[in-house]
Amino acid sequence: MEYYKINPLKPDRKILTRTLEVLKAGGIIVYPTNTLYGLGVDVFNQRALERLFVVKQRTIDQPVSLMVASVEQLIELFARADQRQTNVLKKLLPGKFTVILKSKFKQNLAYFSSGSRNTKVGFRVAELPFNQKLLIKFGNPISSTSANVSGKPNAKTVQEIIAQFGDRLDLILDAGPAPDLTGSTIIDITKNPFLILREGSVGLQEVKKIIAPEKVLKRKTEFVVTFVCSGNICRSPMAEGILKEFFSKTKFKNLVTVQSAGTLDNTSGPAHPNAVSVARSLGVDIAAHQARTITREIVEQSDMIIGMALNHLEYLKSHFPEHAEKVALLKTWERKTGIGNPSIPDPIGHDLNFFKKVAEEIKNEIKRIMPFLFQRIKKFMEYNDLSLEK
Structure with missing residues (x-):
């Protein structure tokens, strides 16, 4: 194993030449x-x-990512990028980013891309002068994977790297402590909106500023459905419990989170006793439910927000207009024909039988929308590169 102390901002010609020789000989640097x-x-x-x-x-x-010399080399030789993607690449790279793109080459693709049909590869562009010169002279990309044994902590110094790998490495370039142990931010720009797969050195909000006006989201691993009524003590808790019960019998049970909230300020307390009783008769337990008011945080974390009545739909769209595309009304969502009363009636002030009728109506409407929820979930999984555990 060879060891060299370097200044990455001022490349040493002899060390550069020796590094090239090691790479060409199939060594690990x-x-x-x-x-x-x-x-x-x-x-x-x-x-x-x-x-x-x-x-x-x-x-x-x-798979591991690849390091290339420049954005120009990346586009010309190694990746497929349209004009929109090229514009974003020039904003992100070189920088603390790994950018996912469609690859132009097929050789050894299995090492860089997960899935036999997937040709997407993660690319980084060299920012340090030593690496830029190395890659220009070498011509080929080199692997860009963190210098630690899989599952072990990220190494800050080459001494820590040597402690993990021993003499199994061929050449070490020591530039002092690593400047950032969080790693690069990984962003897939083949998605629309762009998708952050890993939030590393650069966070979501900073990425939004860098690539504006392009949209970017952060990868999610759970699909969240939120029911909304007024006080969150009758209709929406019953809907929450019913949908949870439905999903518990599907392959999506570990992927979907169902919750509820109300539009009234400072709502709190347990579900209405009649709602608890009726839900129990349907095999659903909402006894532990605690009412809460809908907030921006709840809206932002939700993938589907379902209002129980027209006034709830109007409230959500007026208070959170930027999230209007994920807001729907239970009785009208994906319904092909008109309906006389689009709202689930409020059972507050009515007897137990009225609560039962409301619960049955909610249950029937949830049954009706289940196929459309499945479609949404499948699209969510595809976008976020998720698969169900076997």
């Missing part, structure tokens, strides 16, 4: 970046890639 130290090999050398995965103790279903 440790090199500094503007975040963590990386492990680099020639990505067109299959034996070097195989050795990298063995040394890092990484499985083939955990």
